[in-house]
Amino acid sequence: MARSMATTTELSTAPFGSDLHSFLEQYERAYPQEVIHVEEPLRAEWEITALAMKLEKAQRFPILVCHNVIVDGKRAELPLVTFLMASRLRLARTFGADVRRAGVACYERVQKRVKPIVVSREQAPVKQVVEKGADIDVRRFPAPLHHRMDPGRYVTEGHFLTFNRNNGLDNSALQRGWLAGKDEIRVFLGPSTHNAHNLRQYEESGEDMPAAYWIGHHPLVLLGAATHVGPDESHYETAGGTFGAPLRLVPSETLGDKFLVPADAEVVIEGYVPKGQRKPEGPFGEYTRHVGPQRWCPLLKVTAVTYRKSAYWDDVMVGHTHWISSLTKEGAVLELVKHSVPNIKAVHVPMSGCGVSHVYIQMRKTVEGQGKTAAAAALSGFFDIKHAFVFDEDVDIFDEREVLLALATRFQADRGLVLLPGMNGSPLD
Numbered sequence: 191m192a193r194s195m196a197t198t199t200e201l202s203t204a205p206f207g208s209d210l211h212s213f214l215e216q217y218e219r220a221y222p223q224e225v226i227h228v229e230e231p232l233r234a235e236w237e238i239t240a241l242a243m244k245l246e247k248a249q250r251f252p253i254l255v256c257h258n259v260i261v262d263g264k265r266a267e268l269p270l271v272t273f274l275m276a277s278r279l280r281l282a283r284t285f286g287a288d289v290r291r292a293g294v295a296c297y298e299r300v301q302k303r304v305k306p307i308v309v310s311r312e313q314a315p316v317k318q319v320v321e322k323g324a325d326i327d328v329r330r331f332p333a334p335l336h337h338r339m340d341p342g343r344y345v346t347e348g349h350f351l352t353f354n355r356n357n358g359l360d361n362s363a364l365q366r367g368w369l370a371g372k373d374e375i376r377v378f379l380g381p382s383t384h385n386a387h388n389l390r391q392y393e394e395s396g397e398d399m400p401a402a403y404w405i406g407h408h409p410l411v412l413l414g415a416a417t418h419v420g421p422d423e424s425h426y427e428t429a430g431g432t433f434g435a436p437l438r439l440v441p442s443e444t445l446g447d448k449f450l451v452p453a454d455a456e457v458v459i460e461g462y463v464p465k466g467q468r469k470p471e472g473p474f475g476e477y478t479r480h481v482g483p484q485r486w487c488p489l490l491k492v493t494a495v496t497y498r499k500s501a502y503w504d505d506v507m508v509g510h511t512h513w514i515s516s517l518t519k520e521g522a523v524l525e526l527v528k529h530s531v532p533n534i535k536a537v538h539v540p541m542s543g544c545g546v547s548h549v550y551i552q553m554r555k556t557v558e559g560q561g562k563t564a565a566a567a568a569l570s571g572f573f574d575i576k577h578a579f580v581f582d583e584d585v586d587i588f589d590e591r592e593v594l595l596a597l598a599t600r601f602q603a604d605r606g607l608v609l610l611p612g613m614n615g616s617p618l619d
Contacts, residue, residue: 259332297521304430314453337475406456
């Protein structure tokens with residue numbers, strides 16, 4: 191089942207390459223046991239998810255490279271990569287940071303934004319294969335059917351890219367897309383997202399919205415692009431910040447030269463969102479491990495597909511371990527809470543809360559009531575955090591056993607529990 195390199199090295203502080211290809215090559219050379227090549231045929235329907243679940247139950251989170259994914263009875267042209275973001279230690283190594291400070295490292299790099307640069311089509315690996323018109327069929331990609339009630343196979347580790355109609359600012363977000371037809375992807379935007387705001391701008395002007403999915407890149411680029419920033423901030427710049435170098439961009443094939451896409455991505459799917467059109471999307475197995483309802487959603491009408499000759503299809507196992515949300519949030523929570531309570535030591539957004547819903551705050555209490563102030567600040571600043579737990583500085587908040595022991599022996603609900611009824615929260619709760 192496994193094929194890996196022969197030797198290991200000491201912990202590296204290098205970023206392991208400049209794109210997904212070079213990252214996999216260099217990371218496997220350094221940590222061969224953390225990259226597993228699966229040569230056996232795996233059906234796109236559920237078998238890849240089943241393998242990921244089995245590894246997760248064993249507390250193993252290697253990068254999986256599936257070379258023989260079967261789609262509609264045929265071997266897919268591209269291999270599939272998944273579990274890329276499933277190891278906190280792996281991402282900490284990529285940042286060159288201690289595993290406990292990986293979230294802080296991510297936040298600090300996001301603050302050092304780097305403007306992207308534009309390269310020619312000849313310099314862009316993602317332009318090695320260009321398909322238009324009758325050649326387009328997104329259904330042939332090895333996107334898995336993840337869950338029992340999903341209506342079909344989905345893009346999950348795809349950044350949906352739009353540009354603000356009024357100021358031209360880019361916005362990338364991890365937003366799922368159902369491969370519903372050869373040139374149709376039904377996209378769940380979420381009504382409060384910046385991409386949904388951009389769509390409203392175009393529809394109010396009576397126009398279709400240019401849009402694209404870009405899939406696969408260096409993990410630090412993926413983390414930077416997934417970071418939540420303000421509506422007037424560029425995700426390309428945050429991706430450059432986390433990566434520590436300018437993100438290379440290239441003009442699109444069918445959306446104009448001003449519509450710029452990542453030159454070093456694995457796959458780009460271009461198209462437009464038709465104004466006023468909605469179609470059923472879902473139900474879908476959400477990150478909460480509950481099935482979300484079917485919704486009326488916009489769709490991407492595909493006009494071009496470009497990819498590398500040796501491209502990987504990158505997938506995230508929704509509902510299973512990945513540190514994308516957690517690492518992009520921990521440092522931001524820490525900085526926000528410090529404004530109210532400066533003696534905060536650390537913040538952890540654990541995977542036991544889906545990397546979203548729970549936050550552990552470690553502090554040195556100097557004044558009575560500071561713990562409640564810290565918890566309230568975290569809950570008020572991030573709508574999707576449901577429970578905030580505050581611990582003394584001697585409790586290791588990155589060790590769930592210590593966390594549970596402290597809750598069992600130091601917490602009295604009649605004195606330490608604070609309820610904030612009616613606050614805005616996640617729609618998936």
